[in-house]
């Protein structure tokens with residue numbers, strides 16, 4: 001993977017447009033859609049197991065509030081880090097919803113509260129993807145994100161070290177391996193490159209528009225950047241390319257089109273107008289089909 005890939009599709013939280021995000025079912029469905037990468041957001045459990053989940057809190061995608069009502073912190077949240085892996089496996093995972101209103105975020109998606117889905121570890125997901133690569137002959141990659149490293153450090157945990165060890169155990173060591181490691185925290189991603197000596201392909205995620213000014217700094221340790229597509233221009237992508245940074249933008253959703261008349265028009269804007277190298281999408285089948293056409 002050392003050399004630049006052609007345009008890539010990243011299955012954002014799996015096939016999350018069709019099945020509850022980050023469930024193994026969603027990952028298996030996404031795998032069958034043949035994207036280039038499957039994404040894993042990672043948060044540590046109390047016993048240091050990297051869990052594939054987007055938030056450091058549990059209440060927007062699980063039934064934690066009814067199963068462990070007494071484990072709520074004073075701030076009103078249930079934290080992944082307060083539960084052992086064994087305890088986390090007791091939770092049912094559901095389509096994302098607003099815990100205050102109980103309404104699901106994307107009303108047309110998989111119905112909230114239906115089906116039987118569980119949390120899982122990063123290792124379990126890697127084993128499923130590597131197993132499928134073996135059984136199908138594909139070479140689909142992983143795209144893990146280290147979530148909130150400063151929060152983890154404050155809780156006495158070095159999530160980056162733990163994630164890098166898992167990656168190394170499963171053979172993801174350098175840019176030739178089908179793994180891209182991403183993080184929003186620029187200090188942490190620099191640390192991963194410079195102090196933890198990772199040789200992996202690193203993507204600096206960009207949350208705020210003003211961070212887009214820091215491309216030159218990002219190019220000193222990262223191989224790519226991951227901005228919100230609404231915050232960038234084709235000039236931004238050009239500047240990134242001039243600095244040898246790939247641009248993988250988030251998040252392309254067929255049920256959140258904004259000003260675009262169709263998902264095809266949105267993908268055309270991303271891949272052709274902006275000239276992105278990759279897109280994170282909840283609908284990997286549609287992005288794969290778009291690129292094939």
Ligand code: G3P
Pocket residue numbers: 012039041054145182205226250251280
């Ligand atoms: O990681 C890139 C993409 O996933 C956008 O961020 O908030 O969905 O993890 P988020």
Ligand code: CA
Pocket residue numbers: 039040041145
């Ligand atoms: Ca992510």
